[in-house]
Amino acid sequence: MNRCIVYFSKDGNTEYVAKLLASEIEGELIKLAEKSPRDGVIGFIKSGFQAVTKASSKLIGEPWNKIEDFDFIYVMTPIWAGNGTPAINAFLDKVDLKNKSIGIITLQSDASHKGIEKTHEYLMNRVKSKGGIATECFALTGSSPGKFAGEERLKNEFKRVIMSGSA
Numbered sequence: 001m002n003r004c005i006v007y008f009s010k011d012g013n014t015e016y017v018a019k020l021l022a023s024e025i026e027g028e029l030i031k032l033a034e035k036s037p038r039d040g041v042i043g044f045i046k047s048g049f050q051a052v053t054k055a056s057s058k059l060i061g062e063p064w065n066k067i068e069d070f071d072f073i074y075v076m077t078p079i080w081a082g083n084g085t086p087a088i089n090a091f092l093d094k095v096d097l098k099n100k101s102i103g104i105i106t107l108q109s110d111a112s113h114k115g116i117e118k119t120h121e122y123l124m125n126r127v128k129s130k131g132g133i134a135t136e137c138f139a140l141t142g143s144s145p146g147k148f149a150g151e152e153r154l155k156n157e158f159k160r161v162i163m164s165g166s167a
């Protein structure tokens with residue numbers, strides 16, 4: 001099975017876990033990069049607003065055209081204001097997921113993952129509307145906003161949640 005990992009990461013936590021997963025499953029990494037920066041307090045507020053309104057951002061290149069050869073795709077995003085990110089929304093707007101299986105992986109600061117089922121359900125429905133089947137969802141604890149949780153913590157979280165198979 002050909003597998004890839006499509007991810008967005010602002011502060012490096014999701015990216016770090018995406019790389020751990022890539023080496024574990026020998027999957028290809030597809031990084032989503034945005035055209036506009038999200039610096040400072042204004043960037044933080046803008047990001048929360050866009051996430052809560054389920055807006056899409058402008059991405060560099062056409063990453064949705066890179067997934068054709070893969071039959072299993074992990075979609076990874078941080079949680080912003082209780083939602084996925086504008087970059088993931090933009091990817092899901094354009095991608096064709098017909099006959100593809102999808103795993104959804106989210107990272108967030110709230111270790112209780114309150115309300116994550118609803119967010120996962122929203123992302124699963126977006127996948128379904130693009131012809132894909134979301135087969136599994138994982139909720140990981142990352143860092144507080146703007147921070148990096150550290151390699152050891154993220155490695156442990158990766159092992160605990162993804163490698164043990166519990167969502």
Ligand SMILES: Cc1cc2nc3c(=O)[nH]c(=O)nc-3n(C[C@H](O)[C@H](O)[C@H](O)COP(=O)(O)O)c2cc1C
Nearest residue numbers: 009010011012013014078081082108109110142143
């Ligand atoms: C704009 C913004 C909003 C956030 N909102 C939430 C939230 O609603 N709930 C939560 O648990 N964490 C929230 N976070 C924290 C991130 O989900 C967390 O720091 C994650 O590990 C970031 O991943 P990254 O390093 O890959 O960007 C938010 C972070 C940012 C920047």
